[in-house]
Amino acid sequence: MVKELSLPHQGQEVEAIKKRRSLVFKYFTFVAVVWLSFCTRKSIPKKPVMIWLASFPRSGNTFFRNVLYEVYGIASSTYHHEANYPLEPDYAEYPVIKTHLLPHQLDPSDPSIKKVYIVREGRDALVSIAHHRKDIVQPGTDFELNLLEAILAMDGSFFGGWSENVRAWTAVADIVIRFEDLIADPIKEVEKLRSIMDLGEPDLDKLPTFQDLKFGTPHYGASVEKVDSEEAARLAKKNFRRGQAGAWKDEMPPEMEALFWDLHGEQMDLLGYPRGPIGEAWARKKATGVVEPYRVLIEGNKMTDLHMDGIRRYTEELIGGLRAFQHRLPEKWRIDVLVNGKIFPLDQYYGKIVERREAEKRQLGLFALKKGFLEQSLLALKAVIQKTLPESWYNRLSPIYRDLPIRRILSWIRGGTIKEQYRKVWKEAGRNHQLMHVPLPQHAFLVEPFKLPFVVTAHDLTHHFFPEYHEQANIELAESGMRFIREKASGVIAVSECTRQDLIREYGLQPDRIHTIYEAANGDRFRPQQNEREWTDIRQRYGIPAGTYLISLSTLEPRKNLRNVIRAFLSLASDTRYEDVYLVICGRRGWKLEDLADASSPGFDRIIFTGHVLDDDLPQLYRHALALCYVAYYEGFGLPPLEAMRCGTPVIYGQNSAMPEVIADGGLPAEPSDPAQIARAMARLVDEPDLRKALGQKALERSWYFSWLKTAFQTLNVYQEIIESNPVDPN
Numbered sequence: 001m002v003k004e005l006s007l008p009h010q011g012q013e014v015e016a017i018k019k020r021r022s023l024v025f026k027y028f029t030f031v032a033v034v035w036l037s038f039c040t041r042k043s044i045p046k047k048p049v050m051i052w053l054a055s056f057p058r059s060g061n062t063f064f065r066n067v068l069y070e071v072y073g074i075a076s077s078t079y080h081h082e083a084n085y086p087l088e089p090d091y092a093e094y095p096v097i098k099t100h101l102l103p104h105q106l107d108p109s110d111p112s113i114k115k116v117y118i119v120r121e122g123r124d125a126l127v128s129i130a131h132h133r134k135d136i137v138q139p140g141t142d143f144e145l146n147l148l149e150a151i152l153a154m155d156g157s158f159f160g161g162w163s164e165n166v167r168a169w170t171a172v173a174d175i176v177i178r179f180e181d182l183i184a185d186p187i188k189e190v191e192k193l194r195s196i197m198d199l200g201e202p203d204l205d206k207l208p209t210f211q212d213l214k215f216g217t218p219h220y221g222a223s224v225e226k227v228d229s230e231e232a233a234r235l236a237k238k239n240f241r242r243g244q245a246g247a248w249k250d251e252m253p254p255e256m257e258a259l260f261w262d263l264h265g266e267q268m269d270l271l272g273y274p275r276g277p278i279g280e281a282w283a284r285k286k287a288t289g290v291v292e293p294y295r296v297l298i299e300g301n302k303m304t305d306l307h308m309d310g311i312r313r314y315t316e317e318l319i320g321g322l323r324a325f326q327h328r329l330p331e332k333w334r335i336d337v338l339v340n341g342k343i344f345p346l347d348q349y350y351g352k353i354v355e356r357r358e359a360e361k362r363q364l365g366l367f368a369l370k371k372g373f374l375e376q377s378l379l380a381l382k383a384v385i386q387k388t389l390p391e392s393w394y395n396r397l398s399p400i401y402r403d404l405p406i407r408r409i410l411s412w413i414r415g416g417t418i419k420e421q422y423r424k425v426w427k428e429a430g431r432n433h434q435l436m437h438v439p440l441p442q443h444a445f446l447v448e449p450f451k452l453p454f455v456v457t458a459h460d461l462t463h464h465f466f467p468e469y470h471e472q473a474n475i476e477l478a479e480s481g482m483r484f485i486r487e488k489a490s491g492v493i494a495v496s497e498c499t500r501q502d503l504i505r506e507y508g509l510q511p512d513r514i515h516t517i518y519e520a521a522n523g524d525r526f527r528p529q530q531n532e533r534e535w536t537d538i539r540q541r542y543g544i545p546a547g548t549y550l551i552s553l554s555t556l557e558p559r560k561n562l563r564n565v566i567r568a569f570l571s572l573a574s575d576t577r578y579e580d581v582y583l584v585i586c587g588r589r590g591w592k593l594e595d596l597a598d599a600s601s602p603g604f605d606r607i608i609f610t611g612h613v614l615d616d617d618l619p620q621l622y623r624h625a626l627a628l629c630y631v632a633y634y635e636g637f638g639l640p641p642l643e644a645m646r647c648g649t650p651v652i653y654g655q656n657s658a659m660p661e662v663i664a665d666g667g668l669p670a671e672p673s674d675p676a677q678i679a680r681a682m683a684r685l686v687d688e689p690d691l692r693k694a695l696g697q698k699a700l701e702r703s704w705y706f707s708w709l710k711t712a713f714q715t716l717n718v719y720q721e722i723i724e725s726n727p728v729d730p731n
Contacts, residue, residue, distance in 0.1 A: 321712025441481025460636025
C-alpha cells in the first residue's frame with residue numbers, strides 16, 4: 001500500500017493561494033475606492049464653514065439671506081439677545097448666522113470665524129428702522145419719535161447706534177458689502193462670499209427681487225417663518241418696504257438730518273457717502289476748528305415747589321430730556337439751571353431732582369424754597385390756624401383772610417427776598433449765557449433784568465378765560481407774565497395748538513414767534529403694568545376699597561370741575577346697579593372749594609379723597625381704574641389724561657380747549673356743565689367692557705405720539721434758532 005505523502009503540502013499551497021488572492025482583492029478595492037473618491041470628490045457634500053452675516057438693522061441682511069436660500073440653497077439662522085422669541089437650539093450648526101449685535105457680543109466668540117458685513121447709508125437705514133418699529137415691532141407708534149430715538153441711540157440702544165455698529169464691524173469684517181450695490185446686482189455681491197465659503201452653483205432663475213419678497217411669501221423676514229401664510233404675506237408687505245437708495249430724502253425732516261450729521265457725520269465721511277446741503281453745512285462748521293457750544297440758562301424755581309403739579313412736572317421732565325441731548329452732544333450744548341439765585345450745571349441739578357424724588361417716597365415736602373423769618377412765621381401761623389379751627393369755621397374765615405392785605409404782604413416779602421437773591425447773578429448770566437428759558441410766565445419778574453434773549457413757555461390762559469376761578473393776586477401775576485411775553489420774549493413755546501391760537505387771538509402775538517411743542521408722559525414711569533402685591537400696598541395706603549372705581553386727579557380747585565364730576569358720580573351711585581363702584585379723587589387741596597359737595601348726599605361715602613399721591617403710585621392707580629374723569633372747563637394741555645392713557649386707561653374729558661387735541665379717540669367727551677352727560681359717560685365705561693378695552697387701546701396708541709425726548713429736541717431747535725438770530729453782546 002502506497003502512502004499519499006503529498007497531501008499536506010497541497011493543502012498549504014491552497015491556503016497560500018487564497019491569501020494572495022485576498023490581498024490582491026483588497027489592494028485593488030482600496031485603489032478603486034481612492035480612485036472613485038478622487039474622481040467624485042466635487043459631488044460629495046461637505047458641511048460648509050460657518051460665517052457671521054452682520055449688519056445694522058434694515059440694511060439688506062434679510063434680502064441677502066433670501067438670495068442665499070433661493071439661489072444657492074444655503075439656509076441660515078440668527079443670533080440675538082431678544083427675550084420675546086427664542087434662538088434656534090442648533091443655530092451654530094448653520095453655515096450662515098445673521099446678527100445685528102456688535103462683534104464682542106457674539107457666541108461662539110471664535111475670532112477665526114469669517115465675517116461678512118452689509119452696510120447701508122445711515123439715513124436710509126434709520127428711516128427704515130423707524131418705519132419697521134411703527135409697522136411691525138410696536139404698531140401705532142409715532143414715526144418721527146422712532147426716528148429720533150434711532151438717531152440718538154441713547155445708552156447703547158439700537159445695537160450701539162448706526163455709527164458704532166458700522167465702525168465696530170468694518171474694523172473686523174473679512175468682506176464688506178454695500179446695500180446699494182447689493183440691490184443693484186445681488187449675484188455679484190453674494191459671489192464675494194465664494195472666497196470664504198463653498199457657495200455651489202447658483203440657480204439664477206430663482207433670484208428674487210425686492211418686489212417678489214414684498215408681495216410673496218419669503219423664507220426669511222419679520223419672523224414670517226413663525227406664522228401662517230396669510231400673516232406672512234401681510235408682514236412681508238411691511239417688512240420689505242422700498243429697497244431703494246436715497247429713500248430718506250422725502251421722509252427725514254431737516255432738523256433730524258442735522259442731528260444725524262452731528263452724531264454720525266464722521267462715519268458717513270469715512271464711508272464716502274454724499275453729504276447733501278445739510279451735511280455740507282455740518283462739514284464747514286466742523287472745519288472751522290473749535291466749535292463753541294450754545295449756552296442756555298433755564299429759570300427753575302418752580303422745581304422747588306413742595307407739591308408736584310403740571311408746571312413742575314413739565315420743567316423737570318424737560319430738563320431730563322435736554323440732559324439726554326447734552327450727553328450725546330456735549331460740544332454743542334451747555335445748559336445750566338437757575339434756582340434760588342444760584343446757577344447749577346444741568347447734570348448737577350438733575351441729580352438734585354432725582355434725590356428729591358427719592359426723598360418724597362419717604363417724606364412729603366422736602367427741598368422747599370428757603371424763606372425769610374417773617375414769611376416763615378406768617379405761613380406757620382396760617383398752618384396752625386387751619387389745624388386748630390374746625391373745618392366749617394376755617395371755611396367761613398378763609399374768604400376774609402383772602403380779602404385782607406396779609407397775602408399781598410406775604411407775596412411782597414417773598415418777591416423781594418427772591419429778587420435780592422437773583423440780583424447777584426444778573427451780570428454773571430449775561431456774560432456766560434446766550435439765552436434764557438422761562439418755563440412759567442409768572443416767574444418772568446425774577447429774570448426780567450437779564451440782558452438775554454428770552455424763550456417763555458405758555459401753558460394756558462385760564463386766568464384770562466376764567467378769572468372767577470383764580471385769586472386776584474394770581475391773575476395779576478399771570479397778566480404781568482403775558483406782558484413780559486408780548487414785550488420781551490424772542491420766542492414763545494405753546495404746549496398745544498389750542499394754546500397757540502389763544503395767544504394769537506387774545507394777546508395779538510405774531511404767529512411766527514410761537515412754536516407748538518407738546519408736553520408728554522414719562523414712558524418709563526407711566527405704562528401698563530401689573531404687580532398685585534404692589535397694588536395691594538397702594539390700595540391700602542390710600543384707603544381704596546376692593547372693587548371697581550373711577551379716578552380723578554388734579555389740584556382740588558374749581559376750574560377742574562370736580563363739583564360736576566362728583567354730582568355725576570352721585571347720580572350714578574343712586575342706581576343700585578352701580579353700588580360697587582367708587583370714585584377716587586387724588587390731589588392736594590387748592591382753593592375756592594367751600595361748595596364742592598354736600599357730604600350728607602347718598603353715595604358720598606363711596607368717594608375717596610386720597611390727598612397728595614406719590615408719583616410712583618400713580619401708574620397703578622391709573623391702571624386699575626375703569627377710566628380717568630377729567631372734565632375740566634379748560635386745559636392748555638392736560639397731563640393727567642395723557643399719563644392715564646399711557647397706562648392704557650380711557651378718559652372722560654371736557655369737550656373744550658386742548659383736550660380733544662390731546663386725547664383724540666382715547667376716551668369719551670362730555671360737556672363740563674352737564675352732570676347728566678358726564679354720568680352717562682361713566683355708566684357706559686362701567687357697563688361696556690368691550691368699549692372700555694377698545695378705548696383703552698386707542699388711548700395707549702395715542703399716547704405714543706407724545707414724548708419728552710421729542711419735546712426736548714424741538715425745544716433745542718427753538719433755542720438754536722433764536723441764539724443764531726440774536727447774537728449776545730458780552731459787554
